[in-house]
Amino acid sequence: MSDLSNSSPFFRRWDARDIAPLVSLAVLVVFFTLAAPNFLKVATITAILKQGSVLAIVAAGLTFVLLCAEIDLSVGMAALWCACLCGWLYQRWIGGGSSEPFMTTAAVLLVPLASCLLLGFLSGVLTVWSALPSFIITLAMMFIAEGSSRYLTQSKLLKIPEVLAVLGNDGLQSGGRVVVPYSAMLAAGVLVAGHVVLQHTRFGRYVYMTGGNREAARLAGVRTGRIVVACLVISAATAGLGGLVNAGRMTNVTLDQNKDLLLSAVACVVLGGTSLFGGEGGIGKTAIGVLTFTTLNTGLIQITWINDLARQLLTGVVLMAALVINGVLAKRR
Amino acid sequence: MTAATETPLLECRRVGKRFGGIVALCDVDFSLRAGEVHGVVGGNGAGKSTLMKVLAGALPDYEGTVLLAGQPIRLNTPQASLAEGIAMVYQELSGIGQLSVAENLFLGRQPTTRLGRIDWTTIRRKAREWLADLEIDVEVTRRLDSYPLVVRQMVEIARAVHSGARVLILDEPTSALSPPETRRLFALVQRLRSRGVAIVFISHFIEDVLEICDRVTVLRDGRLVETVPKAGLDKHELIRKMLGHRLEAAEVGYETGVRLRARTRELPVFVAEELSLAGGFSDVCLEVSPGECLGLYGFVGAGHQELVQTLGGARRASSGRVLVDSHPIQPGDPHDSVCRGVVLVTADRAQSLFLKGEIYKNVTLAHLRRVAGRWLMRSREAGATRPVLQRVGCRPPDPLLAAGDLSGGNQQKVVFARWLMGEVRVLLLDEPTRGMDVAAKEDVMRLVAGLKQQGTAVILASSEPGMLLTHADRILVMSRGRVTREFADIETDKAALIRSA
Numbered sequence: 001m002s003d004l005s006n007s008s009p010f011f012r013r014w015d016a017r018d019i020a021p022l023v024s025l026a027v028l029v030v031f032f033t034l035a036a037p038n039f040l041k042v043a044t045i046t047a048i049l050k051q052g053s054v055l056a057i058v059a060a061g062l063t064f065v066l067l068c069a070e071i072d073l074s075v076g077m078a079a080l081w082c083a084c085l086c087g088w089l090y091q092r093w094i095g096g097g098s099s100e101p102f103m104t105t106a107a108v109l110l111v112p113l114a115s116c117l118l119l120g121f122l123s124g125v126l127t128v129w130s131a132l133p134s135f136i137i138t139l140a141m142m143f144i145a146e147g148s149s150r151y152l153t154q155s156k157l158l159k160i161p162e163v164l165a166v167l168g169n170d171g172l173q174s175g176g177r178v179v180v181p182y183s184a185m186l187a188a189g190v191l192v193a194g195h196v197v198l199q200h201t202r203f204g205r206y207v208y209m210t211g212g213n214r215e216a217a218r219l220a221g222v223r224t225g226r227i228v229v230a231c232l233v234i235s236a237a238t239a240g241l242g243g244l245v246n247a248g249r250m251t252n253v254t255l256d257q258n259k260d261l262l263l264s265a266v267a268c269v270v271l272g273g274t275s276l277f278g279g280e281g282g283i284g285k286t287a288i289g290v291l292t293f294t295t296l297n298t299g300l301i302q303i304t305w306i307n308d309l310a311r312q313l314l315t316g317v318v319l320m321a322a323l324v325i326n327g328v329l330a331k332r333r
Numbered sequence: 334m335t336a337a338t339e340t341p342l343l344e345c346r347r348v349g350k351r352f353g354g355i356v357a358l359c360d361v362d363f364s365l366r367a368g369e370v371h372g373v374v375g376g377n378g379a380g381k382s383t384l385m386k387v388l389a390g391a392l393p394d395y396e397g398t399v400l401l402a403g404q405p406i407r408l409n410t411p412q413a414s415l416a417e418g419i420a421m422v423y424q425e426l427s428g429i430g431q432l433s434v435a436e437n438l439f440l441g442r443q444p445t446t447r448l449g450r451i452d453w454t455t456i457r458r459k460a461r462e463w464l465a466d467l468e469i470d471v472e473v474t475r476r477l478d479s480y481p482l483v484v485r486q487m488v489e490i491a492r493a494v495h496s497g498a499r500v501l502i503l504d505e506p507t508s509a510l511s512p513p514e515t516r517r518l519f520a521l522v523q524r525l526r527s528r529g530v531a532i533v534f535i536s537h538f539i540e541d542v543l544e545i546c547d548r549v550t551v552l553r554d555g556r557l558v559e560t561v562p563k564a565g566l567d568k569h570e571l572i573r574k575m576l577g578h579r580l581e582a583a584e585v586g587y588e589t590g591v592r593l594r595a596r597t598r599e600l601p602v603f604v605a606e607e608l609s610l611a612g613g614f615s616d617v618c619l620e621v622s623p624g625e626c627l628g629l630y631g632f633v634g635a636g637h638q639e640l641v642q643t644l645g646g647a648r649r650a651s652s653g654r655v656l657v658d659s660h661p662i663q664p665g666d667p668h669d670s671v672c673r674g675v676v677l678v679t680a681d682r683a684q685s686l687f688l689k690g691e692i693y694k695n696v697t698l699a700h701l702r703r704v705a706g707r708w709l710m711r712s713r714e715a716g717a718t719r720p721v722l723q724r725v726g727c728r729p730p731d732p733l734l735a736a737g738d739l740s741g742g743n744q745q746k747v748v749f750a751r752w753l754m755g756e757v758r759v760l761l762l763d764e765p766t767r768g769m770d771v772a773a774k775e776d777v778m779r780l781v782a783g784l785k786q787q788g789t790a791v792i793l794a795s796s797e798p799g800m801l802l803t804h805a806d807r808i809l810v811m812s813r814g815r816v817t818r819e820f821a822d823i824e825t826d827k828a829a830l831i832r833s834a
Contacts, residue, residue: 200709202701209698212687219647219685220699220751221671279687 020329021273021285024322025292032299039302046171046179052294053187054246056287058261059268060187060194061238063286064231066269067198068211069278070134072235074123076262077145078116079243080255084149085112086244087158087253094161105161113240119145120236124229134232142262150255158253160244168248183245190238195283207231211278267319268293273326292322340403342367342531343388343419343500348397350383357383360397361557363550365500368529370522372546372563374536375575376770380555381535385502388533389421390414420493421502428485428492430478435460437477438492463495464488467524483514487521494530501525502533505768507541511632511796512831519545537770539568551575576771594806595822597622602790603675603759605644608653613639614814617653619792621759626781626791628805630798630830636814638680638763641794645677645761646670657759671699674758680767682744688737692727693718695736695747700755721750726776742766742773749780760784762793766800778804798827 032039058075065072089108094100123141127134171181198204209217210227218224242261247253272289274281296318300311341364350358358380365371373381387395393409400406401417408414414421428437436443438460444452460473469487477485486506493501503522507515522532522545536542542549543563551558551574558574601620609615614636621627629637643650649665656662663669667677679685686695693711696718697704704717715732722730725746727739736747745765752760760781766774781804785791795801801808808820810833818833 201707202705202709205694205698205701205709208690209687209694212690213683216685216687216695217698219645219667219677219679221668222698223668279689 018273020326021271021288021292021322024271024325025288025295028292028295028299028318032295032302036299036302036304039299042179043177044298044302046177046181048291048294048298049184050169050171050181050249051298052290053181053183054242054249054261055264055268055294056187056290057190057238057245058242058265059286059290060190060283061235062265063194063269063274063281063283064198064207065134065235066211066266066274066276067278067281068207068228068231069214070127070211070228070231071138071266071276072120072123072232072239073135073138073262074119074141074145075235075239075242075265076258076260077142077149078119078236078239079246079258079261081119081145081149082112082116082240082243083160083247083253083257084153084158084255085115086164086247087160088152090161091158100161100163105163108161109164109244112244113237116236116240117233120233121229123236124232127232128225128228134228138232153253153255155255160247160251160253164244164248165251166248168245168251183249186241186245190241191283191287198283203227203230208279213279264293267323271319271322271326273330275330293319341365341400342402344400344403345384345387346398346400348384348387348395348399350387350392350395356555358387358395358555361552361555363557363560365531365533367499367531368526369548370526370532370534370546372534372536372542372549373552374539374542374549374571375552375558376772379552379575379770381552382504383555384552385421385504385533385535388414388419388500388502390419415496415498418497418499419502420496420498420500421504422486422489422493422506423504428477428489430476430485432477433474434464434471434477434480434488435473437488438463438473438495440492442496463491467491467494467521469521481514483510483518486518490521490525494525498530500531500533502535504535505537506534507536507538513632515541537768539571543568543571572771591802591826592824593808593820593822594625596807597625599623599625602658603644603792604656604659606654606656608640608643608650608655610636610639610643610648611651613643613648614811617811617816619809619816621790621792623758623788623790624785625807626785626793626805628801628808629792629794629811630796630801630808631794631811632796635796635811637794637796637809637811640811641761641763641792642677642679644792645675647677647679674756675761676752676757676759677761678745678748678752678763678765680764682741682748685748686736686744688744689735691732692722692734692736692739692747693732696721696732696750696754699751704754717754718750721753722747725750725753725780740773742769742777745769745773745777746780749777753780753784757784757789760789760791762791762795764795765793798830801830802827 038044058079062072062075086108089111093104093108119141123134123138127137167182167186171178173179198207206217206222206227209222210224214224243258246257250257268289269286270276270289271292272281272285272287274285296315300306300314306314343365345361345363347360347362348358349356349360361380361384363384373384375381383392386392388399388408390408390411390413398405399408406417408417429440435456439456444455446452457473464471464473469491471480471484477488490501506518510518525532534542534546543566546563548560548562549566549571550560553575599622602623604620606618608617617640619627629640631637639648642648644655646662646665646667646669654661657673657675662673662675693715697714705714718732719730722732727743727746727750736744739747762781766777769777781791793801793805808830809816810818810820810830
């Protein structure tokens, strides 16, 4: 009884919904190339990679959460917390010293990441145990993380290990200029790892099925509670990592970092075509979403005849147009 | 005058509908007189629901013409159909349960006072009048969801009739109703008939169709087989028309008795001790041996469905315990049940499948480690899935299709394919063939019989006596949450079952 074009995997893989995000990206690239003469230069691409890497790392983890039909509102502040704790430990353990012993530096980086795992675990367990939406629990966690950061740093600017500054700003060079930033390489690594886990491990499959139909997954013997907890842990971990990279780019930690990281990350994931309702999407899509979002931001800055104050407005308008077009195409299927 | 009475109220001429290259409905003629109850029967995919969707305005680009009282009309939107007085009452819970009966009756067209506020006094008074008019005895201020399904259906019908519907389409109205409830609904249908409302009655339940309908239209594979008056039609003949050449697939009538088996001497593999679920059932004890099928019979709401779901871990029992091979299983934990080979198949496929996901993902879900190993590969999983899909008779057996693209019967086969990937020691079935056509039912129950032969213990909960008499070795009858009688080693029939429930 089924339509032929429907049963062929080739056609199924290339339906409009899957292509739409790619088309938006292509349209943006073509537009900026025409509108800004300097757009298609190595420097621009490097800038996009550098800017996009933090978003990509955070969005990769967030993709897990959205795929299992939950949300993590605490990613931005978890990132901030991670960076703040890192800065605080750095001041404590290494001080302003010129040498950074390897083990101490490793601890300064790993302890904050571990604390993020704990935050994610807490959000996850409370979400599952209380049966409240993760929206509520992670909203509270967002305030907790922000408050802890404020209390810990006493609103002071903190220094961070040199290695983070290198990670955030340096990269593979060619002709004396950074071409491929280390942060982009790290982001690529996170994306690939996320993709492999989602597509080729049992855990990844359980994430999709838990998001697609939680009751069905539960009845088939999947321990859906654990899957939700794991996804929130992953998301908190990538958020922490993103926070460290971002602090590295700035070469210090202040409380105004990562303010709009949460919403940008959600926009990236959804822009790529991952559903907010779970079960549909993937890391590949998130990567495209991040590129689109960063291209849009970078490109708008390069168009000189646009009023500075109008840029945010334009970003919002273009973003909404892209989201609506993607959404409509997805609905039509 | 004779011409006027002979003009049907609603007439379809050569109505057709295709989806892509698939012809779902082809050149169907259908006529409906005022004051007539007209049954529409046919297997799944016969075109019943397509035809009704055309009439309800849900399929704008149909072929052919629809005439209302001799005038051609075009039904391009549900609003257009409603404006012409054609209303459809769906089988799924309709209306908004949290609102009162009166509010539901006036949904979307509440009368207001001069100040623009909702006029509750009028709403309540009119709601009472309307329901009294149709002899529906409910309190209009109570919440709709405090009433059983049949009342909700009747309220929906009252709403349709009082908004001016002359043609009522009832989609599977009796499939979830107990016999007394069905009787109640039929009484309402008869009252409407005597007032000249034309009623289309779509059902899989042949007996119900034969009881209430004046004429019956049989569809098969999207084409009209025949429209016949009820007089002189019997069940076997009707089933023969529905199935065409596949006469042997017809279910046997159970007016005559069936001999049930005695309890086996074998050690039971699955035991429930003093099991209770608050608001569901209480103090149920049962045991099943390998290769035995225990039937659970009761009207809808008797607790037998909740019992199977609890046995399978989908719900957590409030007391008592369940043992497999004398090993207690964790209450309310399907993971533990599945690990011990205790498997639940529910009536609602949307509860057991990720419909947007590919079939192979749904099939391998429960035994992913065994089927797919450590590193999941789409091709390997699809390859492992295909033979099982063929074994269960899923059509088309294409693992890459989305599960939601399949018909209901085939979706249930996908659920079976999932469990056949591993060992099934105890198979728990909760109305496993609800809403399926005769052929698909037969396919699914053949799979159950196959598992039973291999030594699986089966528990089958159903509100269809025929189904239980065909497939169960012993039958427990449940009523209001308690086991009221066990039929074993005795000759019994439909009437005896219904009487003891």
